[in-house]
């Protein structure tokens with residue numbers, strides 16, 4: 001690792017000392033070393049059952065301290081929202097309050113088996129029931145399900161609802177309208193349902209126009225999937241008009257609500273013509289995510305679509321919470337059991353600890369922080385859509401092109417200043433996109449530090465582009481060969 005004295009970290013912003021290389025557990029293994037001591041055996045040895053015999057697994061032999069240090073060191077190589085600002089656009093990497101973890105770890109929740117009899121898990125069923133009600137309140141919809149396992153899975157559930165709706169009407173349709181500012185998972189979900197995606201372009205100010213929808217919406221089109229706020233971080237101001245056009249030709253409006261963090265308490269999708277929406281509990285409602293862990297992508301629908309929701313549903317009958325499977329129009333199950341319960345507990349805890357005013361403030365602050373960054377950095381980075389944004393803003397590398405510096409170079413260099421890079425090259429509608437989502441949980445001081453770092457990188461792009469081309473210099477590993485990593489992954493040591 002290079003560590004010259006003129007690097008930003010050496011100037012006192014951060015240090016990279018005392019970070020060790022780490023061997024594999026198998027390399028550290030020494031025969032006979034052991035991290036546990038069991039009492040003397042005082043029963044007769046009996047042979048293992050058939051099928052459990054054979055060679056013992058090749059487990060490394062290590063002391064307790066070997067194991068503790070190994071995993072502690074690995075954890076120190078990691079970067080997470082608990083270690084610094086994580087301004088990854090489209091991901092809402094907000095701070096996750098620790099009280100949510102405490103509630104999710106309560107033994108009554110962690111010990112509840114999903115096959116328990118209803119009378120033994122009334123508390124868990126009540127939580128599911130109440131959380132569905134809260135999400136309906138937040139979105140302005142009539143019914144919700146918590147089964148889908150992630151945002152994209154929620155989209156699939158929502159598309160299946162739309163599919164079931166048209167099937168029930170007796171005329172299945174073949175197409176879905178998807179604007180170029182929709183999230184990339186949208187066309188994938190529509191395709192999985194057998195629909196053809198009809199791409200429409202957003203207007204000159206980055207939002208969809210009613211005319212563009214009017215031109216393609218017909219009686220063979222099942223509906224539209226619209227991400228609002230869209231992936232440019234802009235509010236789709238024409239949504240009401242667009243919903244009217246789609247409805248007037250028998251279609252339904254799917255709202256991708258993964259960006260609900262920008263509009264809680266301010267805008268209710270159900271009130272302006274959205275029929276189905278998914279939320280990302282693991283973004284807006286504070287669950288640690290990234291790295292492929294479990295998610296939760298509930299969908300909420302208008303009354304007319306409630307019969308199609310996945311079964312079973314939790315209902316309240318005479319004060320008792322009960323699982324109802326007998327639903328003739330249901331699209332079936334989206335997941336084993338009831339969804340990712342631990343994430344529901346975290347979301348429930350988050351909603352209850354903030355309340356309605358608190359959630360509204362979350363959105364106001366998320367929008368304020370993003371607009372602050374947009375206004376302060378727009379002299380330094382090209383801003384393709386110069387208008388008020390929602391919870392994230394999108395810049396490009398256009399101003400740096402003359403120095404041969406790209407979005408990727410600047411993102412990598414930011415790491416030398418101690419910041420996780422923003423999202424790069426997304427959304428696809430913007431060439432060389434740099435998408436910054438600060439979230440509400442960052443302080444002004446931290447945001448100012450981030451912008452100072454970004455300005456320093458922009459200055460270097462002009463004065464010393466070479467240092468960006470080979471960045472990052474300070475993290476444990478320098479620039480990786482991402483093409484080889486994707487094409488020839490080494491998955492086994």
Ligand SMILES: *Cc1c(COP(=O)(O)O)cnc(C)c1O
Nearest residue numbers: 090150151152183185256258295
């Ligand atoms: C994150 C995101 C999704 C996908 O959610 P996953 O949980 O990653 O499947 C969909 N739409 C938008 C707008 C998103 O930001």
